[in-house]
Amino acid sequence: MYSLLYKDISIREDVAGCLLCHDAPCSKACPKLLKTDGIIRSLRFENRFGAVNRLPDKLPCDDCDTKECMEACIKGKINEPVQIDRIIKAISNEPRVKESEVDLSIEFCGVTCENPFFLSSSVVGSNYDMVAKAFEMGWAGVAFKTIGMFVPEEVSPRFAALNKESVPFVGFKNIEQISDHTLEENISFLKRLKLQYPSKVIVASIMGQNEEEWTKLAELMTDAGADIIECNFSCPHMTNSGVGSDVGQNPDLVALYTKATRKGTHLPILAKMTPNVGNMEIPAIAAMEAGATGIAAINTIKSIMNVNLSSFTSEPNVEGKTSVGGYSGKAVKPIALRFIHNMKACEALKNVPISGMGGIETWKDAAEFLSLGCENLQITTSVMQYGYRVIEDLIEGMKLYLSYQGYKTVTEFIGKALPNIVAADKLERDSICYPRFDREKCVGCGRCYLSCYDGGHQAIKVSDSNRTPILIVDKCVGCQLCVTVCPAEAIASGKRVKKKLPKI
Structure with a gap:
């Protein structure tokens, strides 16, 4: 089961692995007829309230030992099946939001x-x-x-996608x-x-x-x-x-x-x-x-989507050539x-x-x-x-x-x-919002230190005893690059204070 500290991160990673299949075998295999594909898809598309609302009052996974849904998961043909039972249980105790009369017209x-x-x-x-x-x-x-x-x-082909790390579809090009x-x-x-x-x-x-x-x-x-x-x-x-x-x-x-x-x-x-x-x-x-x-x-x-460094062609590759296209x-x-x-x-x-x-x-x-x-x-x-x-x-x-x-x-x-959204000269510039470190959530990876030292203001050092970050307040400018790069979501915006006047 997920650690409650990292539940949201873990759920995102698990649902990101789902192939979002057509006519999903996982739902068809569920002996309790739970529409697991719809729940996971809602989580994937940030509709968490909708995912929770799809759960029955009594969670069928609690007394299900067969895991037929995971055995049917097509993702298992690639590496490991989506951890469906883990996802369902992780959101089972979350509050439901009742859909009131709302006019979308x-x-x-x-x-x-x-x-x-x-x-x-x-x-x-x-x-x-x-x-x-x-x-x-x-x-x-x-x-x-x-x-x-x-x-x-x-032409054929006429589509190509850009990926980054484990994300297969960051951007899309068409001609x-x-x-x-x-x-x-x-x-x-x-x-x-x-x-x-x-x-x-x-x-x-x-x-x-x-x-x-x-x-x-x-x-x-x-x-x-x-x-x-x-x-x-x-x-x-x-x-x-x-x-x-x-x-x-x-x-x-x-x-x-x-x-x-x-x-x-x-x-x-x-x-x-x-x-x-x-x-x-x-x-x-x-x-x-x-x-x-x-x-x-x-x-x-x-x-221009990319350049293949073996053939020096780009995508979409039309007989070795491509053209400038539209990025979306x-x-x-x-x-x-x-x-x-x-x-x-x-x-x-x-x-x-x-x-x-x-x-x-x-x-x-x-x-x-x-x-x-x-x-x-x-x-x-x-x-x-x-x-x-x-x-x-x-x-x-x-x-x-x-x-x-x-x-x-x-x-x-x-x-x-x-x-x-205001002009740059209208932004408040007389104070600093320092980062706040959650020591319980910090996993000691040091990513904040690396980014701050090599891409920031050298305002973080790492404790020798437990690898946790220590803020050097006099060097911190409040840019919060550390908040952005932390993979454990252990750093957040903290206290805002007035800037110190420079010494004369």
């Missing part, structure tokens, strides 16, 4: 959405069957994969272009989806090559039943020049094509921004002045949040509706975007990795968080974090 650009969660314009929403499945599972809308007047020639279906096929998909799912929101993402195409595409998407038009000014790897991020980096082109789109529709228009600029506010303002209703941000970031996934979330904040902090854009995206995997990620002012959220990379089923924990996790915090609607905390 939200008004975005004048369109009512049953919840904030949309599929973003990509392969995850590129034909009728895919989107229909997502809608049935609870997704409120889709930004359908970008539609153009042309069908691009695609895929817009929809590989014909214009007629895509229009047929949209019409059928709107007919079958009238309450779901259809965002038609479009990309023209000139003013006439932008206007015509907007007309066609409006006639097809779309609720919102999204102008893709930001795809980073189109083979044609003058499209995608070539547009988004040029405020004049953004304005020109937004006006052209407005000519073709009365619907709300989202201008999808590229992060491959220093100041997103400039093209965003250009779009709004030209007739856009809101902003979508961010699209993927131009990237959890690793880009801080960059996306920065762009969102900057637009919301801009006087000309502070009241503009924003559809946020970039690294959203869990309900917590989603809540962070909402707290910085987004009113709608779009997700792709998480779905590509885990499937549409992530919507279950997105919805449940958000509802339980809102219930726990006493909110009744999702709109109540939109923008709550904005006042706490």
Whole structure:
């Protein structure tokens, strides 16, 4: 059983090892019919309240000696099975949070959405069957994969992932272009989806090559039943020049094509921004002045994934070659949040509706975007990795968080974090917050010492007797690098004190 001191760390490590199988054998093998895969998946996606709520009042693992679930665990074919019984028992005594009446619906650009969660314009929403499945599972809308007047020639392969240490999917690169279906096929998909799912929101993402195409595409998407038009000014790897991020980096082109789109529709228009600029506010303002209703941000970031030091090729490897592509996934979330904040902090854009995206995997990620002012959220990379089923924990996790915090609607905390992001010169600089060491939790690994000495201010020494860290207060500047690197979570923020005045 876990040490209570390190229970949270141990649970994270155990659930991280789960393969998150389709039609999970562990649940099918459980003689007590406990849906272990759903519990573990909720823990993986930070929906701890939901995981605990899935447990029965009497824990079936207490009188189960067979461990059939672990024998069926596919992870055991690789090395060791997930320690399912240990995970279940570890959370069994945690308090349950009752889900009260919480309203996740939200008004975005004048369109009512049953919840904030949309599929973003990509392969995850590129034909009728895919989107229909997502809608049935609870997704409120889709930004359908970008539609153009042309069908691009695609490459194979076109995806690659970045890993670090034991984490296999830190970031993700793609070199895929817009929809590989014909214009007629895509229009047929949209019409059928709107007919079958009238309450779901259809965002038609479009990309023209000139003013006439932008206007015509907007007309066609409006006639097809779309609720919102999204102008893709930001795809980073189109083979044609003058499209995608070539547009988004040029405020004049953004304005020109937004006006052209407005000519073709009365619907709300989202201008999808590229992060491959220093100041997103400039093209965003250009779009709004030209007739856009809101902003979508961010699209993927131009990237080169890696270099193979044996062959000197990079991924995705297409016959020994690759190209600059779009980087997405959890690793880009801080960059996306920065762009969102900057637009919301801009006087000309502070009241503009924003559809946020970039690294959203869990309900917590989603809540962070909402707290910085987004009113709608779009997700792709998480779905590509885990499937549409992530919507279950997105919805449940958000509802339980809102219930726990006493909110009744999702709109109540939109923008709550904005006042706490300030210019660097506004930060308090007259005091130091020293680290606080938990001697009971410290395992004596010395990581804090190494990082402080080699990357900090040499403010930690290690006790010769028991390897525990000792703070050298006169050298400590309160940077808290030690808090960040401690693997045992034995260091936390401590007392804040006024800085000593320098001796004259």
